[in-house]
Amino acid sequence: MTERLIDPDSLKLAQPCPIRDVLDRVGDQWSLLVLGMLEPRTKRFNELMREIGDISKQMLSRTLKRLEQDGFVARTVYPEVPPRVEYTLTDLGRSFLDPLKQLVGWADVNHRAIVAARRSYETSAERA
Amino acid sequence: MTERLIDPDSLKLAQPCPIRDVLDRVGDQWSLLVLGMLEPRTKRFNELMREIGDISKQMLSRTLKRLEQDGFVARTVYPEVPPRVEYTLTDLGRSFLDPLKQLVGWADVNHRAIVAARRSYETSAERA
């Protein structure tokens, strides 16, 4: 345990790979899903909750906040009671749909192959 | 809390959206990164560890195992001592690189805009 003047990790964190930075954000449990949900039109908080079905309030709230921070989504509050809040894709968010669609298209085409691979792995694992 | 014959959630879990199924797998902290690392050539475990730098052994092990299960990656063990294990992209894994590259390209182009959005959000948050 020797002391050192500069911790190498601090450098890494100070200048992270831009691609990792972006992928870490959108590549979480829910972001891609929410962005997909917002494609057809502006939606409200509870509407997203219902459509996704198995996300917790807190996670939806956090996910939307991050997407807003990163400029993917715009949040509009109407000062009514009960409150009304609408979420819309920004131009940046909309431009992201293009690569996202490629990904979804790939997933759609290759899902069967993946399921097959899982089964094959399971059966071949009966070597234990 | 009434009893019911069928839990609706069980149906949801039994027949998940194929796209969510796939995206949940690749859309975790490390999978995309590992797939990217394997693009140029076959690599060994510790080689991946070193290149990624901030992944734990256990997570790399788990990530590789899932990628193998899902058919993205092939694992070859050479029965030597000390052991040698190589990881290679399968055809399926390689085909996934195409949409992944789109995503990486987008991230590369739009990273600046995202960083700018974060800063703008921070300053505008001085309304508290």
Next chain:
DNA sequence: TCCATAGGTCTATTTAATAGACCTGATATG
């Protein structure tokens, strides 16, 4: 009077990720 509403936040519990010790067994070193 008191309940319902939309969009959250707060807290307690469950789950996942990290760090790091430990294991293997053939070869190299002292």
Next chain:
DNA sequence: CATATCAGGTCTATTAAATAGACCTATGGA
């Protein structure tokens, strides 16, 4: 001969994150 080293992991203990669900707000309606 005893010991240290190598790669590729697994196991355990600690720390961080996700979930579930109570709670809050202020207004309009029963």
